[in-house]
Amino acid sequence: MTPNFTLTEITGLILEEQTELSLADLCRACAAQTDMIVELVNxxxxxxxxxxxxQWHFTGVHMQRARVALRLxxxxxVNLAGAALALELLDELDTLRAQLHRLTGG
Known part of the structure; x- marks a missing residue:
């Protein structure tokens, strides 16, 4: 007897720093209301x-940051100021890790 397999196709879009998103695009990608994204900008x-x-244009990096802030x-x-601080600390951690990686040659 042959097993029945269902093949599910998964499609997605890889967003990079060069990708441009409008405010409406970013809202859809983050499942967020416009006012929430405006608050993140403010x-x-x-x-x-x-x-x-x-006229705003966002990148894939912005989308990732918005998603993290919204999840926090x-x-x-976490309130908005706390989310902003957490993202700033995560950025600093990434910078320090990159410096350590360069210094250790690993």
Missing amino acids: EGVLTPEGSQPE QHDLG
């Missing part, structure tokens, strides 16, 4: 290109 968590929300708020109850 708090300095996200720094889009463009002077007005209608939703899952852990």
Whole structure:
């Protein structure tokens, strides 16, 4: 007897630093309301290109940062300022790890 297998196709999009997302794109990608993304920009968590929300362009890096900030708020109850601080500390940790990696040659 031959087993029955169902093949499920998974499609996705790899977003890099060069990828441009509008505010609406970022909201969809993060399942967030526009006002929440605007708050992340106002708090300095996200720094889009463009002077007005209608002109903002975000990258895949922005999307990742927004998702982390939103998860911190939703899952852990961290306020926006706390989420911004946590992201800043994570960035610093990444920088220190990269410096250590260069120094140790590993």
